[in-house]
Amino acid sequence: MKAFDYIEIRIPSKPQYVSVIRLTISGIATRIGFSYDQIEDLKIAVSEAVTNVVQHAYSDNEEGEIVISSALYNHKIEIMVSDYGNSFTFEEIKSNIGPYREDENIALLREGGLGLYLMESLMDEVRVNNEGGVTVFMTKYVTREQVNENVERITT
């Protein structure tokens, strides 16, 4: 038997389908046993990855496609979001991301560029591959609620 179940979804690169992917990932994550908060983290991370493609990968008149693939393990999920459009420069984007600082000038506050930072904050592992389109590869592990470990086992 394989170590994981594999699920792949293809959607047109359009904003209206981002929420569809969020709902799907939420359903898949429930199967694995993620907590409510972890599922909400996953929804944001996936939303960011797919949004990135929708906004940057294809030019306006190009009919692009996004592939979202996920591998479901016992205690973790791996999600890959890829496109075949223009790849963005990871380093360039990375140098322009990160949390806001307390002393930042209000008038100069960035209005974007938080996507990659949020993915890294909300997932356990994020990797970006830039060869021939962009692939974002993210992993999240199921962390059992502390309370579960302390619950006395009921033997029958």
Add this chain to the structure above:
Amino acid sequence: MNVNVQFREEGDLLLGFIEGEIDTFTAPTLRDELNSICISEGLFIELDLLNVSFMDSTGLGVFVAFYKKVMRENANLKLVNLSGRLTRLFEITGLSELMDIETIKKGD
């Protein structure tokens, strides 16, 4: 899935109730709604996020842009009734240090 804003005026306080999910699809609607507000100097704007069920960085971007606009006009903006999830989003990104936000009170 959509986003919807209802406004109510109470003296020099403008209340906006936002409902729905805020992502790259709905953000333009929210942006238009917020931009329709006529901001006069000294105006107090409170945006109620109690019924916002999802938000990602696109949503944060809309609020940052609106916050900048409000500040330029010397008016005031406060985001209220944020769920624990939304508060976390503002905290991770450092926005909670810059903007006036209020988490939902337990037992309300």
